Amino acid sequence: MSSYKSSLITPVLLAGSIIIIITFGIRGSFGIFQIPIENEFKWLRIEFSLAIALQNLGWGIGAPLFGALGEKFGDRKLIIAGAFCYVTGLILSTFATNPLTHQFLEFVIGFGIAGTGMGMILAVVGRASSDKNRSMSLGIVTAAGSVGQMIGAPLTQALLSIYTWQNVFIIFALSIIIVMAMVPLLKGKPVSTKKEIEVSLTKVLTNAFKDPNFGMIFLGFFACGYQLAFVSAHFPAMVTEMCRAVSPTSMLNYLGVSNTSNLGALAIALIGFSNIFGTILAGWLGVKFPKKYLLTGVYGLRTIIGILFIIFPITPLSVVLFSVFMGSLWLATVPLTSGLIAHIYGLRYMGTLYGLVFFSHQMGSFLGVWMGGRLYDATGDYTLVWWIGIGVSAFSTLIHLPIKEKKFQLTSEA
Numbered sequence: 001m002s003s004y005k006s007s008l009i010t011p012v013l014l015a016g017s018i019i020i021i022i023t024f025g026i027r028g029s030f031g032i033f034q035i036p037i038e039n040e041f042k043w044l045r046i047e048f049s050l051a052i053a054l055q056n057l058g059w060g061i062g063a064p065l066f067g068a069l070g071e072k073f074g075d076r077k078l079i080i081a082g083a084f085c086y087v088t089g090l091i092l093s094t095f096a097t098n099p100l101t102h103q104f105l106e107f108v109i110g111f112g113i114a115g116t117g118m119g120m121i122l123a124v125v126g127r128a129s130s131d132k133n134r135s136m137s138l139g140i141v142t143a144a145g146s147v148g149q150m151i152g153a154p155l156t157q158a159l160l161s162i163y164t165w166q167n168v169f170i171i172f173a174l175s176i177i178i179v180m181a182m183v184p185l186l187k188g189k190p191v192s193t194k195k196e197i198e199v200s201l202t203k204v205l206t207n208a209f210k211d212p213n214f215g216m217i218f219l220g221f222f223a224c225g226y227q228l229a230f231v232s233a234h235f236p237a238m239v240t241e242m243c244r245a246v247s248p249t250s251m252l253n254y255l256g257v258s259n260t261s262n263l264g265a266l267a268i269a270l271i272g273f274s275n276i277f278g279t280i281l282a283g284w285l286g287v288k289f290p291k292k293y294l295l296t297g298v299y300g301l302r303t304i305i306g307i308l309f310i311i312f313p314i315t316p317l318s319v320v321l322f323s324v325f326m327g328s329l330w331l332a333t334v335p336l337t338s339g340l341i342a343h344i345y346g347l348r349y350m351g352t353l354y355g356l357v358f359f360s361h362q363m364g365s366f367l368g369v370w371m372g373g374r375l376y377d378a379t380g381d382y383t384l385v386w387w388i389g390i391g392v393s394a395f396s397t398l399i400h401l402p403i404k405e406k407k408f409q410l411t412s413e414a
Contacts (some may be wrong), residue, residue, distance in 0.1 A: 012128040013137055015185035016121040017144035019079075022179040023086070023116045024145035025152030026172045028272065030055070031233045033266060036165050037102075045237075047099040049335040049373020051106040052233045053366045056225070058110025060362020063119045064355030071351055075124050082115010083180050086301040090173040094166035116176070118145060119358050122338050123351030124186050132287075134342065139283015145331055146279060149272030153236075154342065157265040169245045189378045194232050204349045208356075213344060213403050217337065218360045223299060223396035225364030227306075227389050231271070231326070231406045236264030238382045252316055262315055267323040274327030282332035283339075291340045298332050299397040305329075306390045310383065344407060364392070402406035 026350050070078040096102040101138045114120075121141055129137040151170075208214040240260045246252055255264050285294055306336035309322045338354050345353055367390065375385045 005087060007142075008133045008136060011126065011185045012187065013125055013140060014024075015182040016125045016141050018178055018182050019116060020118065020121055020141055021148040022175055023113065023148070024118075025148030025155070026175065027113050027117070027152075028145075028149035028232055028268060029152040029156035031236045031268065032153055032160065034170075034233065034237050035261075036160060040165075041099075042095065043099055044373075044377045046370075046373040047103075047239040049233065049369050050231070051099070051103040053368075053373075054103050055106040055110040055113070056229050056362050056365035056369060057139075059108040059113045059117065060110075060225075060359040062111040062114025063117075063380050064352055066115045067119055067123060067351030067353075067355035068349075069263060070120060070123065070220035071289040073350060075120060075351070076186055079116055079120055079183055079186070080180060082117075082120065084112070085109070085175055086112025086116055086176050087173045088112075090169045090176075093168050110370075112176075118334060119140065119351060119355050120159065121186075122334070122354065126338065126342055126350055127347050128187075135286040135335060135339045136280075136283045138338055139280045139286070140329045141281070142334040143276045143279040146272040146275035146327075147333075150269050150276070151272075153265045153268035153272070157262065158392055191277050204345065204353070208345060208353060211359070214353075214357075216399050216403050218357050219269055220295065220299075220396045220399045221333070221337055221357050221361040222364040223302075223389075223392040224232060224337075225361035225366075226368035226392050227302060228363075228368075229362075229365030230368035230372050230385065230389055232268070233369045234376075236261075239264035239267055239314070242381060243316060243319055246316050248315060252320075257316075260316075263319060266325050267319050269319065270323035271327035271330055274324045275330035275332070278328035278330060278332045279335060281385065283335040286336050286339050290404050290405050291336045291343070292400045295333060295336050295400045296397055297335070297342075298329050298388075299400070302326065303390055303393040303397060304330050306386065310386050310390075340403075340405065343405065346407075 007102050030052055034045075034052075037043070038045065038048055062085075066082060085108055087106045089112055093102060093105045093109070096105055118141070122138055125141050126134055126138050155166060155398065159171065163171070240263075243260045243263065246257060246259055246263060248258075249291070250257075252258075252263065259267050282294065282298070305322065305325050309318060312318060337357065338350070341353050342350050368385075369387050371388065372382060376382055
């Protein structure tokens with residue numbers, strides 16, 4: 001067992017990464033469906049935006065529930081349950097012809113993402129990793145989400161050129177069913193200490209809620225959700241409608257990008273590609289430097305990049321540059337935030353505690369997606385909601401600075 005725990009690349013890490021590639025590849029491509037579904041049913045932008053917002057809210061509500069139930073009944077059982085929700089929501093969505101039904105089913109899909117997504121997999125991998133390798137392991141799993149995003153958006157765009165969006169949803173459902181073959185490999189002896197095991201979940205939650213550090217981590221993760229969800233859901237449409245046309249002589253033509261619609265899909269793929277390196281680097285740096293300062297740096301750079309993008313004319317070149325630079329910071333917050341929670345509060349209830357912090361992330365996601373559609377319908381473009389995102393990011397830059405990055409003293413007393 002010692003050699004298994006001391007190895008960085010393990011069956012648990014590989015299986016978790018493959019699951020994340022598929023589930024995140026699908027999740028990151030929903031923005032591609034915005035214009036096709038709107039055109040078919042003649043919906044307002046806010047209708048589809050609310051559906052994706054509710055998906056993110058369902059993900060946020062489901063994350064701590066799946067985390068707590070996974071720690072009680074077993075992570076693998078709950079991952080299978082999450083896959084069932086994911087597949088059910090996707091299949092039933094193909095029959096949805098009105099906004100209300102579509103919005104409800106997106107909420108169900110959100111629960112499925114919670115059960116098969118980052119929170120559950122990070123908890124499994126984190127508990128199965130050694131102290132030395134944990135930060136890197138969390139970074140690799142997070143980078144796997146970027147691989148999924150990198151291939152998911154352009155693949156979805158290609159599938160939509162051949163099939164209806166309903167058939168693409170069915171293909172997604174089948175992919176999730178197939179990847180569940182990896183679940184039996186998600187096993188490994190937990191590395192919680194005896195003291196952590198003796199402390200009840202209720203006591204851990206009580207301690208965390210009283211700790212100002214947990215509150216600051218909770219509030220800080222809100223900005224990450226706002227920015228990621230807004231860009232995932234609205235950036236392809238924003239690029240399609242606000243970017244200057246792609247020149248017939250542009251180098252982008254060699255990548256199959258001849259119009260701004262294709263450029264929007266490429267942007268999501270570039271974000272995913274850049275983030276493969278960004279998250280692994282964040283995991284590596286998290287071993288060597290205080291995570292709170294690294295998080296401050298990530299959010300500060302996001303703020304600067306967001307300002308530079310919106311104050312200059314939006315061109316194909318600026319879209320590519322934004323995607324590369326923002327992509328390098330995209331999920332860099334995840335291994336740092338989850339690693340910070342594991343370091344301060346231990347591993348026994350990491351899934352639940354990360355799930356609760358992730359709820360803040362998804363509250364930000366809900367507002368980012370919903371406000372994107374609402375303010376678009378009100379103003380005709382995305383400028384105002386973009387500036388709100390910059391302000392939220394600046395807030396997160398500052399709130400991580402006072403965090404005390406030291407182990408919290410757990411007590412088993414009631």
